[in-house]
Amino acid sequence: MATHSKDYDHSSIEPRWQSFWADNGAFRAEEASPKPKYYVLDMFPYPSGAGLHVGHPEGYTATDILSRYKRAQGFNVLHPIGWDAFGLPAEQHAVKTGTHPATNTEANINNFRRQIKALGFSYDWDREINTTDPQYFRWTQWIFLQLFKRGLAYVDERPVWWCPALKTVLANEEVVDGKSERGNHPVERRALRQWVLRITAYAERLLADLEGLDWPDSTKRMQQAWIGRSEGAEVHFGLEKAGLEDLVVFTTRPDTLLGATFMVIAPEHPYVDKLTTLERRADVEAYRQQAAAKSDLERTDLAKDKSGVFSGSFAINPINGHRVPIWIADYVLMGYGTGAIMAVPAHDERDFKFAQKYQIPVVQVIEPSDYSSNGVARPELPYVGDGALVHSEGYSGLHWSEAKKKITADLTAQGKGKATINYKLHDWLFSRQRYWGEPIPIVWVNAQDYASIKESGQVELPADPVSYEQDGVAHFAVPVPDDTLPLELPEVESYLPSDSGESPLANSTSWVDIWFNPASGASILASVECPSGEGWVRAHRETNTMPQWAGSCWYFLRYVDPANRSAIASQETLKYWGTPDLYVGGAEHAVLHLLYARFWHKVLFDIGVLPHDEPFQKLFHQGIILGEDGEKMSKNRGNVVSPDTIVESHGADTLRLYLMFLGPLEAMKPWNPRGIEGVHRFLMKVWREFVGESGGVSEKVSSVSSEESAELTKTLHETINKVTDDVENLRFNTAISQMMIFANTLQKSAKISETSARSFVQLLAPFAPHISEELWQILGGRAPIQVHPWPEFNPSLLVSDTQKLVVQINGKRRGEIVIPASADEVAAMNAVKTKESIASYLTGATIRRVVYVKGRILNIVIA
């Protein structure tokens, strides 16, 4: 027999329902609605030329299931999508082909959109956004200007990764092991003028506010570690050499101050020259050159072998006045703390190694508290454990935590130090020397013009001017007026950066060099005569662009009110939709994207633009789908699976179901092409059960509900219960297992009531929406299925009047009995005694103990 039903044909069903949803605006989020809202967000994709691979729809399927489920639960659901479309690959494609990156980006987006639509995700396409759309990046630029005006953006000469082969600057994350991530070219450090955002001003709040977030612990920990708060003290060491300010160090262990036998400053420390004595000069210079030649990679590679050189100078310990030699060594980093440390070799691993190598004295100042009384073996140095102070005049005997407070207080009283907090977090390097990014809406003017602009009071400027100097000339930053945004990218002839490392925009002199009116924002070519009228100044535009992170820092806010022309979103929509109730995306963004977005969000909250100060209350990371070979999917390995192939062969519903059936959402799991058959068979089975030969309802479906077996009814209610619970907790794999159990039970049943059939199809709908709409319609329901209330389970159907009890003898399973649900231990024991197969184990034995757990186990302990 071929089959008794019209075949399940995904290729006709799926496009039909996709058109139906689109034509009926089925997934449009309602503007004003009395319903409770639910906002489910995916991390929007970068539309690469390679198109989607099956990893993308894993997270998207999860959020789609939740969206459809929440709609059936009566929520007004916002489920949007968009494109994070600025970025390096499009730019490199442009360099190679000479075509505008926008052209290529648009083609990629069209391909991504087609692929995503083919999977039947219930996005509200009316709210689609694109970070490269001027109407979008106008607000990215606007946010930047708010940061600028509040002193949170500044320029600084910064060492950056420069790749000579690619002729471009690379971000840290684009450099792997000293090579460019793309192309594997060597990179080098170059100091270039950069825009930097003062994220460190928010370090404390970014850290403290993590606490209230419903995020994976590992992600919170990663952000904590990244922010890297440590409490300690700043200590001022006087210098023997006249005419120098104190040498300031940061330490987390001020209690060990009297054990400091030397100081170390980083090779880049500004005091290196000043502290180097004449006779040490040659050695120091040689060492400094050697350190400078090391790449960061080498410097960490050689982490174990410490090296350094004596400066010839001494500092004075502020507490006991001892002379302390000052060394220069690259194990001290200029980028952390003050770039100088007090070295306590007795109680620090690194200082100890260094002291050993250069035969510097080691003075122990902490001793385990019970050392002297108990005569425990003298601790090996370096000793970093708990204890009390020794050899510390005035502080000996104090517990180190007490000494820490006391020494810090004494230093403070003398003006020689104070308690401080240090962060590993650095300010955010925000500029890129690239074409395909948001132009930074700043122009540069000279000092006199800046002064007059400031005096005019017509332009909002930061309290401290942002400026830089080049060839002896100072340039001052002036914002482009908000209402002239967006500042669009000029057309350029070449997308290659200049050899000096400047952005390709620098080559567009007609765009860069201008007469500028700061109040109106008007500008014209500098090559023509200065226009008449008030306020015109000679200016040149900033040529750096923003990094890809910029557009993704706030995109979730735009979805709420995507067409708003006067604000990033209206206050009403921001209040109604709030922030996403669930945010799903890869763990690779655990730190940077999520930290940057939190930073911007807090700034926008502070200036009254947003009613909430954290963007993502609940976060979930989907795992990675590996190739068949267990390796990460990549073009090079040839193990990439395209969703297109699966949609064609098995359909979107099957792909969605399989992605969810593979394992827990958060797990890393390999793709197995054979496994997909299992879920496909499941869908065909469901189809066969409900659809008859003619394509109408199968004869098995009965309008007489009493024809349905009690067992099937019970299984249905177990399934409603489990699927509901699992969807709420994003455990889709077990939800699908349960639906398979139902289908298997159904297959063995003679009849199913129409209402039960409908309920089951409703459960399946979020997972496999196309087949479910089709079945729903065949069963007489009106599309779309999601507007019909989610089935509720009847708990009374799940209680049984008997219980199955596993019987163990001495912890070993020996059989099971079925007894009334209300049975107590005595009744259970009686039942066991009448069951020969179990009772035989008890003959002649003494019962020592009986453990009875109702409905679970009866364990009889015998001697």
Place this chain on the structure above:
RNA sequence: GCCCAGGUGGUGGAAUUGGUAGACACGCAGGUCUCAGAAGCCUGUGCCGCGAGGUGUGCGGGUUCGAGUCCCGCCCUGGGCACCA
């Protein structure tokens, strides 16, 4: 080196959080239907053993009537950080 997650059949995974280990699915074997095959359906399938039975959740200990689950010590895999003073 430090921090985190994880290790369960031939495979992906499940296990009510201390109570029948292996749900569901893949694969495999046998059967049914068929001229034949595909699909479907039925049965079996952790390992050892003909069997009774034994044994089994990375390894070694421990707690408990009872441990995949809790504790101690290792090993391995994946992720993050890495001279952070």
